[in-house]
Amino acid sequence: MFTQQTRQPCSGDDHERAFEDVQIAFRLLGEDTETLNSVAHILAVAGNNEKAMEVFERIMHLSAASAISRYQAVLGARGYYSGDADGIYDAVTRDALSACIRDACNAWSLQDQDNPRLAI
Numbered sequence: 001m002f003t004q005q006t007r008q009p010c011s012g013d014d015h016e017r018a019f020e021d022v023q024i025a026f027r028l029l030g031e032d033t034e035t036l037n038s039v040a041h042i043l044a045v046a047g048n049n050e051k052a053m054e055v056f057e058r059i060m061h062l063s064a065a066s067a068i069s070r071y072q073a074v075l076g077a078r079g080y081y082s083g084d085a086d087g088i089y090d091a092v093t094r095d096a097l098s099a100c101i102r103d104a105c106n107a108w109s110l111q112d113q114d115n116p117r118l119a120i
Helices: 012-029 033-045 049-062 065-077 091-102
Strands: none
Touching: 012 033, 033 049, 049 065, 049 091, 065 091
């Protein structure tokens, strides 16, 4: 099981190889929200929080309100978001997402009952 304690950011050559792999996957799989979600998580685990946030932002712009509200619910369950899960990607949601990424909040361990594959 992936835990926050075992998360070790990549550095140097490992980081560069991981990022190259992410770019290849992105080109091969296209720009759908599931692929972007995976890419964002890989970047976050690799310690590239800025790029991870850029990809999460892209997800938010491509997503329907129902998907954004699921992200808000997961962020709320982790204590990063206290607003309504209204499906609106606003500054409060962005700040919560950014803080979660910064803190390595291990959102992969969260499960959404309607979509067990959802993780922020």
